[in-house]
Amino acid sequence: xxxxxxxxxxxxxxxxxxxxxxxxxxxxxxxxxxxxxxxxxxxxxxxxxxxxxxxxxxxxxxxxxxxxxxxxxxxxxxxxxxxxxxxxxxxxxxxxxxxxxxxxxxxxxxxxxxxxxxxxxxxxxxxxxxxxxxxxxxxxxxxxxxxxxxxxxxxxxxxxx
Amino acid sequence: xxxxxxxxxxxxxxxxxxxxxxxxxxxxxxxxxxxxxxxxxxxxxxxxxxxxxxxxxxxxxxxxxxxxxxxxxxxxxxxxxxxxxxxxxxxxxxxxxxxxxxxxxxxxxxxxxxxxxxxxxxxxxxxxxxxxxxxxxxxxxxxxxxxxxxxxxxxxxxxxxxxxxxxxxxxxxxxxxxxxxxxxxxxxxxxxxxxxxxxxxxxxxxxxxxxxxxxxxxxxxxxxxxxxxxxxxxxxxxxxxxxxxxxxxxxxxxxxxxxxxxxxxxxxxxxxxxxxxxxxxxxxxxxxxxxxxxxxxxxxxxxxxxxxxxxxxxxxxxxxxxxxxxxxxxxxxxxxxxxxxxxxxxxxxxxxxxxxxxxxx
Numbered sequence: 001x002x003x004x005x006x007x008x009x010x011x012x013x014x015x016x017x018x019x020x021x022x023x024x025x026x027x028x029x030x031x032x033x034x035x036x037x038x039x040x041x042x043x044x045x046x047x048x049x050x051x052x053x054x055x056x057x058x059x060x061x062x063x064x065x066x067x068x069x070x071x072x073x074x075x076x077x078x079x080x081x082x083x084x085x086x087x088x089x090x091x092x093x094x095x096x097x098x099x100x101x102x103x104x105x106x107x108x109x110x111x112x113x114x115x116x117x118x119x120x121x122x123x124x125x126x127x128x129x130x131x132x133x134x135x136x137x138x139x140x141x142x143x144x145x146x147x148x149x150x151x152x153x154x155x156x157x158x159x160x161x
Numbered sequence: 162x163x164x165x166x167x168x169x170x171x172x173x174x175x176x177x178x179x180x181x182x183x184x185x186x187x188x189x190x191x192x193x194x195x196x197x198x199x200x201x202x203x204x205x206x207x208x209x210x211x212x213x214x215x216x217x218x219x220x221x222x223x224x225x226x227x228x229x230x231x232x233x234x235x236x237x238x239x240x241x242x243x244x245x246x247x248x249x250x251x252x253x254x255x256x257x258x259x260x261x262x263x264x265x266x267x268x269x270x271x272x273x274x275x276x277x278x279x280x281x282x283x284x285x286x287x288x289x290x291x292x293x294x295x296x297x298x299x300x301x302x303x304x305x306x307x308x309x310x311x312x313x314x315x316x317x318x319x320x321x322x323x324x325x326x327x328x329x330x331x332x333x334x335x336x337x338x339x340x341x342x343x344x345x346x347x348x349x350x351x352x353x354x355x356x357x358x359x360x361x362x363x364x365x366x367x368x369x370x371x372x373x374x375x376x377x378x379x380x381x382x383x384x385x386x387x388x389x390x391x392x393x394x395x396x397x398x399x400x401x402x403x404x405x406x407x408x409x410x411x412x413x414x415x416x417x418x419x420x421x422x423x424x425x426x427x428x429x430x431x432x433x434x435x436x437x438x439x440x441x442x443x444x445x446x447x448x449x450x451x452x453x454x455x456x457x458x459x460x461x462x463x464x465x466x467x468x469x470x471x472x473x474x475x476x477x478x479x480x481x482x483x484x485x486x487x488x489x490x491x492x493x494x495x496x497x498x499x500x501x502x503x504x505x506x507x508x509x510x511x512x513x514x515x516x517x518x519x520x521x522x
Binding site: 025039043075 | 165
């Protein structure tokens with residue numbers, strides 16, 4: 001509907017049901033702990049319900065919700081002055097899986113760069129939506145992703161040298 | 162080459178631990194909605210109370226509060242006494258799913274704060290469903306000694322230690338206790354999952370040490386669960402009302418210059434803060450493998466100065482930081498900085514030993 005403002009409860013519920021796992025897993029990259037990430041997602045959607053009338057429809061609803069989810073996850077980290085590290089999944093033979101280097105390199109990125117990587121390549125958001133989610137301009141998204149690529153490349157080359 | 166595709170990232174990200182639960186979202190929404198409505202009613206009641214207190218100011222000499230609060234104390238509340246105290250022990254840790262902080266003083270005062278996980282029923286003395294606020298009650302000198310001996314009897318507090326735990330624990334936990342004229346500090350962390358980096362961090366706690374520290378955390382942060390009634394001089398719970406506050410201008414996690422932070426503030430707030438000399442606190446935040454520098458500029462102010470600053474921030478239209486407004490009074494200010502769109506200004510109570518009411522304070 002042209003000129004309509006605000007998100008509806010149905011829209012938020014549909015987004016939640018279709019993208020819960022993506023929200024929860026990317027939030028875990030911020031909190032470092034899947035349980036706390038799930039809490040952050042639940043709280044964030046409760047907040048989105050409360051603030052749904054302030055959604056201006058200037059961009060996709062998902063980008064607006066991502067911003068709330070990431071804020072909730074960061075808030076959790078801030079409240080406790082802590083972030084738990086990622087769990088290390090083990091392969092059936094008990095050894096870390098092959099992505100250990102990439103995992104460590106990602107973990108060492110600044111939080112904004114790491115989140116931008118997950119939003120782009122895992123959550124499949126476009127630059128405008130990532131900008132909205134991270135609260136930065138679309139132009140800065142490209143710069144942030146470039147910086148992340150450069151840092152990852154240099155760290156992975158360091159490991160392989 | 163970096164291999165950033167969906168499949169690699171899918172393998173790297175921690176798996177979601179549960180399936181979607183929209184009912185839980187709705188119940189959180191309703192609880193929050195109801196809480197905000199109650200908060201409005203409480204605010205109206207508080208205004209009425211302030212009016213009554215003001216009208217009878219000459220008749221009322223002391224105004225104690227038996228419920229925790231977040232942020233600045235109600236107008237007229239009597240500051241806790243004595244204003245200064247010698248710290249005997251302090252602790253920060255998780256029991257159940259509550260995050261607990263406690264400080265115990267030589268004069269018997271026990272000051273504590275608990276942060277509750279979502280869904281817990283609000284306790285009568287708590288500030289809200291998420292936080293108790295800062296509360297206090299009093300031990301006898303023997304009660305303080307019982308608490309201190311309980312810690313020292315583990316044999317772990319002969320010297321400072323920093324340990325890591327093989328079992329999952331929050332990233333940062335500690336118990337500090339006075340022993341032989343100094344505070345001995347034992348801190349423990351989660352053992353990092355990256356084995357390659359583990360050796361460069363802290364020694365791994367033995368199973369006995371881990372069990373002892375977990376047990377101590379519960380006993381020190383919940384002394385009412387085991388200390389005899391005779392150990393208490395006054396079990397009545399009251400709010401801890403600080404006489405001074407710290408204003409933390411958080412540049413987290415990036416380094417933002419003080420001038421950038423002061424720029425968006427209203428002139429009256431800037432003038433007041435210009436008369437103070439802030440200290441710059443540097444630290445690191447993040448996970449054990451991804452610690453990044455964090456900075457804050459910290460100003461010390463009296464409660465009255467804090468009130469006047471808050472009025473200035475509100476008048477300037479700054480928003481309360483709703484992300485942490487359940488546990489702290491904080492405002493968000495936009496700053497012009499290439500890497501930070503906003504900073505947070507937090508009012509942190511100062512405790513009797515002079516430290517802020519924050520972990521490690």
